[in-house]
Amino acid sequence: MPRSPRAGFPADVDVAIVGSGPAGAAYARVLSERAPQLRLAVFEAGPLISDPPGTHVKNIADTARRARAQRDSEGPRPLVEAASTDTMDDYATDRARLQRPGTFLLPNGPQGDGDTGMPAAAMSSNVGGMGAHWTGACPRPGDAEVIGFLPELGAWLDEAERLLDVSAEVLADAPFADEVRKRLSVALDHDRAGDRQVQAMPMAVRRAADGRLLWCGADTVFGDVTRDNPRFELFSEALVTRVVLEEDGQCVRGVRVRDLRTGTEHEVAARYVVVAGDSLRTPQLLHASGVRPAALGRHLNDQPQLVYAVRMRDLPDLPPAAGGGVGVSASSGVAWVPYTDAHPYHGQVMQLDASPVPLEDDDLAPGSVVGLGWFCAKELRAEDRIAFRDDEMDGYGMPAMELHYRLTETDLAAIDGARTEILRAAEALGEPLDDTPPLLFPAGASLHYQGTVRMGDIDDGASVCDPNSQVWGVRGLFVAGNGVIPTATACNPTLTSVALAVGGARGIAAAES
The missing domain is CATH 3.30.410 (Cholesterol Oxidase; domain 2)
Structure with a gap:
């Protein structure tokens, strides 16, 4: 399944998926099952840290290998080798800049006048995304957490539970x-x-044949059907720097990818592009691509x-x-x-x-x-947002972020x-x-950020994508991950974001049938 970027990127694919976390993996899995004729490529900025790709780091029995996997997930400037990789160490403290092994913080915690800021906002860069580091809790949303305009949500949640191998027992x-x-x-x-x-x-945890309890991650979501799909490829250390659009800006043409091992850039043609990063970097890539609907980066909410x-x-x-x-x-x-x-x-x-x-x-x-x-649950406000700087770049050379919260x-x-x-x-x-x-x-320590590419039932300027996760006004461009969730939730969001990815992937498969 994995292919080294040094071997060369494909000239074209049917579906380019940006990000290899649970939501991106769900697109690859559903499309492998429902539209196996499509050529799929997943591009991940982070390195491959486990075999099979996307395995949870806690399933790595060797402590030195596990520590290396966590360090390799910590972005452009990982913690020093001497720092602990025990996820419990220094976690429940009153420090304002709380960082867990396997994650990295924004370089600073900017906040405007009157803002409390989000000083502990963190990300991971690795194959499997945050799904290689999460706690595996998969509760279903209830009451006001439920997205009321999605009649299919219950069925999509059922499918998400299958993909994540969720069990309450x-x-x-x-x-x-x-x-x-x-x-x-x-x-x-x-x-x-x-x-x-x-x-x-309900937990994304499975019991191995020898009785051990193991965390499920993106490897579980990919599943054998994706790994065995001859039309599927996974590229690590491959940073997508831009979604390429047709001249009228109303349809995708592909993606521009930087090979982080060589520094070379390549354009890969695609009929569909799925941006399945986290709630911070998905809107960052859309902004860098000139896709800037009014709601982009807004309604940022933590728990x-x-x-x-x-x-x-x-x-x-x-x-x-x-x-x-x-x-x-x-x-x-x-x-x-x-x-x-x-x-x-x-x-x-x-x-x-x-x-x-x-x-x-x-x-x-x-x-x-x-x-x-x-x-x-956080009160939703458009004022809670990510602002992007076109005159300042982050460690990956993408527009720097300022969080107003x-x-x-x-x-x-x-x-x-x-x-x-x-x-x-x-x-x-x-x-x-x-x-x-x-x-x-x-703020930010929950890692449950949502809303920044939120879904809506009508294109009224308050949402980024439609009920199928396609960006309003840009044919073939889809968004995925926790940022798509439009409601104020308190439950762990991964099950819901994978369910929404199921819906989007089924829509693509139906259009190709």
């Missing part, structure tokens, strides 16, 4: 999981509808995130699960407290070795301490509500580890 029978859910349910379920009550978190840690009290006399796997422990599973309109936040409670809350007491029994993470009074009220609920959940589970209150992470 794989960790649901962990020794302490039922106890965690039972206690949370008593405390929180009194005013929740049945499908919005406490339940096991304000609170974390807390609890030592569970009065645990049943059950042994913790043995041999949980390379990256997932099954002792207490992952519990889900869904978003509702009355409770505009989403909670997840998990074993601490799979959670971002640091644990210093090595004598505690596995599974007896859990981390609580609550994510809040502010927490509103509505946001602060939601955070207060989440803080109250996380303390209620903690009280139901056990005792806090210390007297530290729930920690509010700096």
Whole structure:
């Protein structure tokens, strides 16, 4: 499947996909299944860090290889070799510029007058994208999180669950999981509808034949059908610098690609171009290409995130699960407290070795301490946006970004509500580890940015793409990833963004049938 850029880029393809994360992989997978006659190429700016391509780094058993994979994902200026690659180290701190291994921050955290900024906004550059580093949580959106103008969304979510190999059962029978859910349910379920009550978190996690629990990433989404497709190629260290348009600007012609190994640039003709980068770099590429609808880069939203840690009290006399796997422990599973309109936040409670809350007491029994993470829906504002500088370039030679972002009074009220609920959940589970209150992470730390190439049902200037993810007014140009999501969500967005990619890919396949 992988092909070195040194071997030469193709002169033309049917579909050029920019970005190899879960959304880009979903386009490749669906088109390989539904339109196998099409020639497909995925162009990824980052390096190939695993085999098969797109594998989650936590599935790499060798610690030195895993550390190298994380460092290689950290963009133009990776962290120094001496820095820790343990994703838990220094995570739950009050530092304003929080950076996790495998990611890189914007060079600065610019903010305008009155902005709170997004100082922890981060990206990854590697085959598999952020899907090589994520937590695997795949809850379905509910209530106001649901995109109301998409009647097919339920079917697309079903398909996304298949592509990501999502299961709510794989960790649901962990020794302490039922106890965690039972206690949370008593405390929180009194005013929740049945499908919005406490339940096991749907996870993109699979159990290997030897019993190990492994994270699913873009490799799972690509699947064998894509890897075995003779008309599919994946090019790493291949930076797309421009979407090339016809002279009238109303139709795509292809992409301009820079081979980062040699510095040479090439034009690849394509009838369809899918820009499936993250919520920061997808609008950046459109801006660099002269595709600049009014909503481009606007409605940027993060999910304000609170974390807390609890030592569970009065645990049943059950042994913790043995041999949980390379990256997932099954002792207490992952519990889900869904978003509702009355409770505009989403909670997840998990074993601490799979959670971002640091644990210093090595004598505690596995599974007896859990981390609580609550994510809040952000009030959507066009003023929260990415501004692009044509007179200043980033480390890749693309227009530099400035993030303008502010927490509103509505946001602060939601955070207060989440803080109250996380303390209620903690009280139901056990005792806090210390007297530290729930920690509010700096803006950007959730990595759940959305809205910057948002979908809309009509072309009224408030959206970038139509319900099939095609950019308004530019035939053959599609966008994908979390940035397409138009609603204010609190749940982890990957399942939804893959579902929207399914819809877009099915539209291309139908047009080619």
